[in-house]
Amino acid sequence: MEKKDPRYEALFTPWKIGNVEIKNRIVMCPMGGTSLFGWFELTGCHFDKEAAKLFLERAQNNVGLIIPGIAPLKDTFWGKWLWQNPKMFEELKVFMEEIHKTGAKLFIQLTAGMGRSWAITELVAPLHKNKLTRAIVKPIIDTSHELASPSPQKSRWAHDIECPEMTKEQIHEIIEAFAKTAKLCRDAGVDGVEVHAVHEGYLLDQFSMEFFNKRTDEYGGSFENRYRFAAEVVKAIKEACGADYPVSLRYSVESKMKGFCEGAMPGEEYTEVGRNMEESEKAAKYLQDAGYDMLNADNGTYDSWYWAHPPMYMPENCNLEDVAHIKKFVDIPVVCAGRMDPRVGAEAIKEGKIDAMGVARQFLVDPQWVTKLIEDRVEEIKPCICCHSGCFNFSSSKGHANTQDLTDTMGLSRCALNPETMQSKKYYVAPAKKQKKIAVIGGGIGGMEISILLAKRGHRVALYEKSGQLGGVFIAAAAPSFKEKDRALIAWYIRELSQYPVEVHLNTEIKDVKELDADEIVVATGAVAKQIPVKGAETAIEAVDYLLGAEVGEKVAVIGGGLTGCEIAYDLYLKGKKPCIVEMQDDLITAKGVCLANTSYLRDFFKTNQVPTYLETALCEIKKGSVTLKDKEGKVFEAEADSVVLSVGYNPAPLAVKRKHIHVIGDAKSVGNLRTVIWNAWDVGMKL
Secondary structure, eight states, X not given: OOOOOGGGGGGGSOEEXXXXXXXXXXXXXXXXXXXXXXXXXXXXXXXXXXXXXXXXXXXXXXXXXXXXXXXXXXXXXXXXXXXXXXXXXHHHHHHHHHHHHTTOEEEEEEEOOOGGGOOOBTTTHHHHHSHHHHHHHTTTOOHHHHHOBSSSEEOSSOTTOEEOBOOHHHHHHHHHHHHHHHHHHHHTTOOEEEEEEESBTOHHHHHHOTTTOOOOSTTSSSHHHHTHHHHHHHHHHHHHHOTTSOEEEEEESOOOEEETTEEOOTTOOOOOSSOOHHHHHHHHHHHHHHTOOEEEXXXXXXXXXXXXXXXXXXXXXXXXXXXXXXXXXXXSOEEEESSOOHHHHHHHHHTTSOSEEEEOTHHHHOTTHHHHHHTTOGGGOOOOOOOOTTTOOOOOOTTOSBOOOHHHHTTTTOOSSOTTTTOTTTSOOOOOSSOOEEEEEOOBHHHHHHXXXXXXXXXXXXXXXXXXXXXXXXHHHTOSTTOHHHHHHHHHHHHHHHTSOEEEEOSOOOSOGGGOOOSEEEEOOOEEEOOOOOBTGGGSEEHHHHHTTOOOOSEEEEEOOSHHHHHHHHHHHHTTOEEEEEOSSSSSOOOTTSOHHHHHHHHHHHHHTTOOEEOSOEEEEEETEEEEEEOTTOOEEEEEESEEEEOOOEEEOOSSOOBTTEEEOGXXXXXXXXXXXXXXXXXXXXXX
């Protein structure tokens, strides 16, 4: 296939991991939920056809190397070891033949476990805390095994749970399982395996760090002892599979940790309590010498999760400098991941700073993005906006474990922007049985999404937007400087909409649905801001108005510490203002479904930069130059504020109620997020 843009040329050159040649330098990085052996399912390990479909489509679209998401060596439910399921590997062998027809290569990622980083949910935590229920559920889910850590310590997710110390027998059992499972992978035609992970604060990473590892046996204490577990794993795999069988290691260069559940901001001067660069230089060489053939690298732990799972607040290419540095200390290939921009990645490869570019979530949004890059169709690539609300929405706030819904826990790596991803049986484009005239009222994301879907299905669609531009409230949401991907998404929607025969009527307000000549009417009119009965509220600025450019003073009180309020406070700080946040809950961003990688960045940012945050505090009055607040003890006090921004939520604003031939979608139906808007558009659009 012809490559038209020379700036990307370095991405499309071959390279080798051991003796395995990869056709290009784009690596589809592992994502939880995309395991070919299933993920957190009551049926236990099996060959996962949904994940297989995902990877085959990406392989057919020119990815070089695919690494599926973590495969626990032992099933979360029922405790069966992967190597005890030979049928699964027979199916894997057939699948690998299909992958190889595309020219792609595939490594299977196997995990030793999560230890104190296991995202124990609010549903499971009480079962573990009680000895009796823990014993009763053990045959189904052995929480003590899942939480087993190098030393007794608090769970990252439930601070009132102490993780048990892993025994040497358990360690040896895991090493043996790595070897047995890797051999079955090799025999099934898998090109290599990746060991998960001296990375992101998972189990092997916890063993490597003095901060977590307080053992006094041969797996704790000295540098060699702390890295012994990871070294013995690769040696066992090589012994079982042969010295030439490639083994990659998922590796965090630096931990970026200031303390328990406290990460370091980009550019911040701090004392590293995890793995610092000096130790990392030594560790990378040590692990290479132990037998690893590649480092699949970034930064961070679950305590600084935004380095490994960068939200939109993190800089693009945030891990490149550190990963490029560590490459100087090894002779094996090094891959860099973390909001990588293809142009920057190509330049880094050309200059020898890294060997390949790792990309994950962009593959969920747009399966064809590599093909589009090759064919110089960059403007057609649907951008990932780093929201994590479909792919990895593990959420947590003060006093709560993982509050994620069970359906999400069991269905990771779906995509907020692309419902078909990992849900192909539920969401798909099928021709309409009867072509209809359909009117869509509202040109926000929901209105545009359903218009495109309906047009693809063969309907005649007319879209009505009362303003002069498409995008709706998302225009305001995309306004801050750190929302460049959101702005790119709006541009993508407008361009994509133009590719279909949709009649777009701007500056056209529909006041009564009876005006419309249509077989079906879709109402996508969004929501309106809530009002609060507080003296002086009329002088405050609504969140949307601020985001659209309303002027504010030097000191700004943001009322509401949900996601929007926190993003506004963050934006104010970046602009040199002095924000404070007033929130009635006991923590910032307590809503379910907002990933901890995103929320912990904002919480850490405000803490690091000493942004005043008043929790469990109510707004009593807005005055000129101040706000009157009341804390949980009933104490009333003043906080200086030249301006006040209200971010206290929204109410649906449907133009018409749902009835036959009228369908209300998105925020007009129930206020949510971009995921709920888009998925709901498909729920309705597939039935019309």
